[in-house]
Amino acid sequence: MTTATIVALAAAEEHHVGLFDNVGYGIIALVVFLLLGFVTFSxxxxANRHSAKAEAYAQRRGAHVEQAGHGHH
Incomplete structure (x- = not known):
């Protein structure tokens, strides 16, 4: 086969892309972003789950405990 024949045959082929092929990438991306969002949300x-434990540790060590900005009174 010559190069001209290969190019002609390649041009003659029609390639149809189905709708699901395009939508599939979007669905996969959506699932990945939702999964990453769930991990971030978790x-x-x-930082506040163990604030009492952290404060007790800091008091035992004699460190000053700052409570500003985290809802402590």
Whole structure:
């Protein structure tokens, strides 16, 4: 086969892309972003979960405990 024949045959082929092929990428991306959002959401308020434990540790060590900005009184 010559190069001209290969190019002619390649040009003659029609390639149809179905709707699901295009939508499939969007669905996969959506699932990945939702999963990453759930992981991010699960780390919400982690710093305050053990605030009493952290304060007790700081008091035992003689460190000054700052409570500003985290809802402590």
């Amino acid at each position: 780390y919400r308020n982690v």
